[in-house]
Amino acid sequence: MRKVILLFFVCMYYRSQAQETAIIPKPVKTEWLKGSFTIDHNTVLVLGEGTEPASGDFFNDYLEKIYGFRLATGKKPGSNYVLLTTRPTVSKPQEGRYELKVSAKSVSINGENPQGTFYAVQTLIQLLPSTPSDNLKIPAVAIEDYPRFEYRGLMLDVGRHFFPVDFVKRYIDYIALHKMNYFHWHLTEDQGWRIEIKKYPLLTEVGSCRNGTIIGHHPGTGNDNIRYCGFYTQDEIRDVVKYAADRYVTIIPEIEMPGHSSAALTAYPWLGCTGGPYQVQQTWGVFKDVYCAGNDSTFAFLQDVIDEVVALFPAKYIHVGGDECPKDSWKTCPKCQKRIKDLGLKDEHELQSYFIQRMEKYINSKGKQIIGWDEILEGGLAPNATVMSWRGEEGGIDAAKQGHNVVMTPGAYVYFDHAQVKNGDTLTIGGFLPLDKVYNYEPVPAVLNADQATHVWGAQANVWTEYMSNIPKVEYMIFPRLSALSEVLWSQKNDRNWTDFQKRMETQYKRYDLWKVNYYKPM
Ligand code: ACM
Numbered sequence: 001m002r003k004v005i006l007l008f009f010v011c012m013y014y015r016s017q018a019q020e021t022a023i024i025p026k027p028v029k030t031e032w033l034k035g036s037f038t039i040d041h042n043t044v045l046v047l048g049e050g051t052e053p054a055s056g057d058f059f060n061d062y063l064e065k066i067y068g069f070r071l072a073t074g075k076k077p078g079s080n081y082v083l084l085t086t087r088p089t090v091s092k093p094q095e096g097r098y099e100l101k102v103s104a105k106s107v108s109i110n111g112e113n114p115q116g117t118f119y120a121v122q123t124l125i126q127l128l129p130s131t132p133s134d135n136l137k138i139p140a141v142a143i144e145d146y147p148r149f150e151y152r153g154l155m156l157d158v159g160r161h162f163f164p165v166d167f168v169k170r171y172i173d174y175i176a177l178h179k180m181n182y183f184h185w186h187l188t189e190d191q192g193w194r195i196e197i198k199k200y201p202l203l204t205e206v207g208s209c210r211n212g213t214i215i216g217h218h219p220g221t222g223n224d225n226i227r228y229c230g231f232y233t234q235d236e237i238r239d240v241v242k243y244a245a246d247r248y249v250t251i252i253p254e255i256e257m258p259g260h261s262s263a264a265l266t267a268y269p270w271l272g273c274t275g276g277p278y279q280v281q282q283t284w285g286v287f288k289d290v291y292c293a294g295n296d297s298t299f300a301f302l303q304d305v306i307d308e309v310v311a312l313f314p315a316k317y318i319h320v321g322g323d324e325c326p327k328d329s330w331k332t333c334p335k336c337q338k339r340i341k342d343l344g345l346k347d348e349h350e351l352q353s354y355f356i357q358r359m360e361k362y363i364n365s366k367g368k369q370i371i372g373w374d375e376i377l378e379g380g381l382a383p384n385a386t387v388m389s390w391r392g393e394e395g396g397i398d399a400a401k402q403g404h405n406v407v408m409t410p411g412a413y414v415y416f417d418h419a420q421v422k423n424g425d426t427l428t429i430g431g432f433l434p435l436d437k438v439y440n441y442e443p444v445p446a447v448l449n450a451d452q453a454t455h456v457w458g459a460q461a462n463v464w465t466e467y468m469s470n471i472p473k474v475e476y477m478i479f480p481r482l483s484a485l486s487e488v489l490w491s492q493k494n495d496r497n498w499t500d501f502q503k504r505m506e507t508q509y510k511r512y513d514l515w516k517v518n519y520y521k522p523m
């Protein structure tokens, strides 16, 4: 009997160890060692060779927020330190590669590049206790780690519902805590234009407000008739860009064209085929009034907008939308029809292709590249475009076969606006996307050969906010699915194991509690 009891306690000990050391996404190589290290008030944070302040600051900010104290920075003592260095040790390191060693005396981190050091800090954070504690004992371990995909993205639609800067920053923290590196900021929509453009002040004076919002699921049971407004000033955007850069998160701004443009048309009705009047939309869906493709002043306007966007966002990529553009208004517009005739285009799909290619040329001339939803394949792909495959995987497969880079974001696997619970615990757009379906998603379609597969740059989850009017709802929709996605994107394909992931998630739910976020916990 004594032996059984002893065995029980030994098992419980190892179980609790395993839970406390649950790292998500799973590292490439983890060797648990004997012993432990304790971070206390006397531990020195050493910003060693090559290390940018951002990684040390993030660690100290996290310690302070969750455990109530910061570490003093200083020179390396004989023991009791956390050392961050950043120097290449292999000839062609992956973005984000790092090593982390915890011994009884110290924590030593080396990133092959600044991102690597930052991701090592994220792993170190996950070695800390997952309940509030003064005793920050962490297990001895040696970890070598790097990501599988270069593009690890999360999108937020701030058009349907607007989210303040403070939350956008928190959202970027969630991305960073999951070792992800792209924030796709969907800034313009039918229901609101959210980015200040100095040359066109009506975009925000008029276009950032709608006069009401439908109640309930589309088409709704009425309209709340409450004026709804919101936009980011350029100063705020610069602040967010800097915040993201300190977390090695690149922001890709999206300026939608030619569709989803009601808010811009309402502000400047000459942008549309009929001249209006238009309205900032109060319901969801796809709207027939879009930018006129026959009018040169449309392009002059969009180029001016792009000029200001390029000045704000250092990313190499500008997202130009391209999805869900009905061709109705172009079919009856004399200017659009003239353009089709003059250029010898086959139809309105080729006119859309002309639209995107013309904007691509301009954006390329500014030293930037475009990304677009997979509709940009219709009528001929713009020469240097990256495609976001959302209507399934076909668009991504086509684009990869044509030698274009692809971000996979298929609705069935990574649309976090879909329900997590079968019979609906909260209002959603529809669909059913449980945690295991996200976890088991494979971004590289099996039909691609090895060469084509190299064009799969990564994947991204999309958070469309028609049915997310507040922050707790957004959090509820992203957690825990974001944790599953992070492992899809970061961890080696052969290391993915749903049963093991579920066990590690038990600790991750406690971390969500530490972060004070709202989340769904599957039974
Ligand atoms: C999309 O979901 N309309 C890209």
Ligand code: ZN
Pocket: 272, 273, 291, 292, 293, 294, 295, 329, 330, 333, 334, 335, 336
């Ligand atoms: Zn037109």
